[in-house]
Amino acid sequence: MPAQSLDHQGRDQQAGVVDVVDVVIVGAGILGINQLYRAVQAGYSVRLLDQAGGVGGTWYWNRYPGCRFDSESYTYGYLFSEELWQEWDWSEEFAAQPETERYLNHVVDKFDLRRHIRLNSKVTSAVWDEGSATWTTGTEDGFQIRSQYLVSATGVLSVPQYPDIPGREDFLGESYHPVRWPKEPVDFRGKRVAVIGTGSTGVQIAPAIADEAASITMYQRSATWATPLNNHPISAEQQAFLKANYAPIKAELDASVGGFLHKPPGKKWVDQSPQEREEFFETVWNSPGFAKISTNYEDMLFNREANADWCAFMARKIRAIVKESATAEKLIPTDHLYVGLRPPYVTDYYEMYNKPNVELVSLRETPIVKVTETGIETSDGLREFDIIIWATGFDFGTGAMRRMGIVGAGGLTLNDYWADGPLTYCGIMTHGFPNFFFPGGPHGAAGNNPRYGELQVTFIQDLIDFARAREQRRIEVPKEAEQAWMDMISELEAYSSFEKRGQYYGGNTPGKPKAYLLNPGGRPKLDEFMAKAVDSDYQGFFDTGRRAAATAEGVV
Numbered sequence: 001m002p003a004q005s006l007d008h009q010g011r012d013q014q015a016g017v018v019d020v021v022d023v024v025i026v027g028a029g030i031l032g033i034n035q036l037y038r039a040v041q042a043g044y045s046v047r048l049l050d051q052a053g054g055v056g057g058t059w060y061w062n063r064y065p066g067c068r069f070d071s072e073s074y075t076y077g078y079l080f081s082e083e084l085w086q087e088w089d090w091s092e093e094f095a096a097q098p099e100t101e102r103y104l105n106h107v108v109d110k111f112d113l114r115r116h117i118r119l120n121s122k123v124t125s126a127v128w129d130e131g132s133a134t135w136t137t138g139t140e141d142g143f144q145i146r147s148q149y150l151v152s153a154t155g156v157l158s159v160p161q162y163p164d165i166p167g168r169e170d171f172l173g174e175s176y177h178p179v180r181w182p183k184e185p186v187d188f189r190g191k192r193v194a195v196i197g198t199g200s201t202g203v204q205i206a207p208a209i210a211d212e213a214a215s216i217t218m219y220q221r222s223a224t225w226a227t228p229l230n231n232h233p234i235s236a237e238q239q240a241f242l243k244a245n246y247a248p249i250k251a252e253l254d255a256s257v258g259g260f261l262h263k264p265p266g267k268k269w270v271d272q273s274p275q276e277r278e279e280f281f282e283t284v285w286n287s288p289g290f291a292k293i294s295t296n297y298e299d300m301l302f303n304r305e306a307n308a309d310w311c312a313f314m315a316r317k318i319r320a321i322v323k324e325s326a327t328a329e330k331l332i333p334t335d336h337l338y339v340g341l342r343p344p345y346v347t348d349y350y351e352m353y354n355k356p357n358v359e360l361v362s363l364r365e366t367p368i369v370k371v372t373e374t375g376i377e378t379s380d381g382l383r384e385f386d387i388i389i390w391a392t393g394f395d396f397g398t399g400a401m402r403r404m405g406i407v408g409a410g411g412l413t414l415n416d417y418w419a420d421g422p423l424t425y426c427g428i429m430t431h432g433f434p435n436f437f438f439p440g441g442p443h444g445a446a447g448n449n450p451r452y453g454e455l456q457v458t459f460i461q462d463l464i465d466f467a468r469a470r471e472q473r474r475i476e477v478p479k480e481a482e483q484a485w486m487d488m489i490s491e492l493e494a495y496s497s498f499e500k501r502g503q504y505y506g507g508n509t510p511g512k513p514k515a516y517l518l519n520p521g522g523r524p525k526l527d528e529f530m531a532k533a534v535d536s537d538y539q540g541f542f543d544t545g546r547r548a549a550a551t552a553e554g555v556v
């Protein structure tokens with residue numbers, strides 16, 4: 001790798017210089033750091049670019065109060081190093097953002113990765129050159145870098161989305177989107193706060209600030225099936241258990257469908273009596289995070305009656321917690337069953353509505369008319385605020401890659417190729433974009449994302465190693481392999497419970513094509529497709545390179 005002088009922020013001192021490395025990675029989040037670790041270990045020269053001022057990706061940007069995991073901390077963290085596992089003590093079952101940001105910084109320092117990272121580097125272009133079989137990647141500040149391989153680890157939830165509400169820019173108070181939360185803590189004391197949106201983010205923030213703020217007004221368009229996260233500190237005994245069981249825990253996670261340690265109950269709703277169901281649902285309600293799905297009745301997602309019964313149980317819980325019945329009724333979803341939208345996991349969310357300073361506004365009953373200089377006007381009048389929090393979601397899955405100016409073989413832009421929705425192989429490659437990989441991209445995951453990402457990062461590094469060892473400079477997923485993965489998505493998507501209006505279909509982003517953006521086959525399908533490629537020595541992945549070379553030599 002050419003010698004590079006980096007300043008204290010990790011930026012090359014001379015913007016505009018064309019650097020040359022083996023691998024450029026975009027994104028210093030959980031998968032970008034993982035890919036960087038693999039590539040450095042394998043002896044490649046690597047430069048990782050991130051638009052942020054620090055590492056952590058999601059866990060750098062989302063520093064809003066209450067932000068925390070809803071996958072168990074130790075199942076979300078890295079498993080590639082037992083030493084790391086042994087030395088890092090997660091403090092809670094579901095760690096909060098500052099701890100995760102510390103963890104990712106610790107990983108970067110432990111493995112001496114920081115010197116490969118250029119921060120404050122927003123990628124604005126990435127263009128493939130067939131002649132040299134390289135990518136040239138450019139950043140907003142004029143830095144350019146050439147590489148044989150380009151890896152976009154830009155995350156599925158990294159581009160914030162604001163709704164098109166008249167007057168949004170007119171508000172003179174403080175406005176925040178959770179994914180662009182300031183580094184300095186926001187002072188809520190004595191402030192009247194509006195939270196727009198009741199997805200996973202809005203319902204995490206509000207309870208965390210409800211005691212500090214003078215008032216909280218929640219603006220809810222769709223009610224969601226939020227259930228308790230059931231977080232707790234990790235006890236000394238549990239810590240000792242985790243340390244003593246690295247290998248079996250890793251093996252269990254590696255063999256799991258969704259990347260969790262949860263055990264399916266081996267029971268179906270249809271086989272149980274009403275009393276058994278009530279007792280079972282009580283256990284599920286008290287289970288941690290996503291166990292509400294993975295340890296629920298095995299027919300819950302496929303039998304509408306079973307799902308509706310679980311929803312009726314949750315509705316009873318909401319009515320029991322929220323004292324004011326009109327508020328409780330507004331909080332109970334009536335337009336979708338469980339996992340129709342991504343369910344949030346909460347701490348003190350429903351309880352918050354019993355505080356005198358918290359109000360719920362149903363936008364179905366009183367829609368927003370406009371935002372004014374002083375507050376929000378709904379059809380029943382104006383409420384004035386000091387702070388508005390726009391917890392209104394993300395351009396999911398493809399948002400970041402669609403904004404990176406990616407141009408592949410023959411001048412084809414990624415945006416054109418994906419005009420009707422992404423076309424991918426294992427959620428990591430797309431035909432026509434040689435030597436380009438995107439672990440953690442659309443179609444990649446549907447569960448505990450780092451566990452899917454780990455498979456993808458490993459596959460990518462192994463594929464690059466294989467190609468290098470055989471002097472294959474050009475890797476391109478064959479169209480048939482991409483089509484096979486897309487066929488799997490179309491076939492299994494039919495079993496998905498998600499509604500088309502939500503983020504997993506791009507339904508929350510105006511103008512975006514409506515296409516399924518998750519991997520409905522889970523980790524087993526990823527394993528199956530990747531094993532097929534590996535077992536066949538990546539059959540077809542180098543053919544287009546041979547054809548291109550032959551054409552250039554006038555052989556065909």
Ligand code: NAP
Nearest residue numbers: 068069070163197198199200201202221222342391392393
């Ligand atoms: P989201 O789930 O898309 O929720 C956005 C919210 O904003 C929804 O309530 C939506 O209402 C509302 N909204 C959007 N446009 C609106 C408008 N014009 N007027 C009024 N309301 C509007 O976004 P999110 O809450 O940021 O969560 C996104 C994802 O991030 C989650 O699914 C999850 O994967 C991840 N996340 C994870 C955690 C965690 O615990 N680990 C925490 C936060 C987020 P509608 O539903 O009616 O559109």
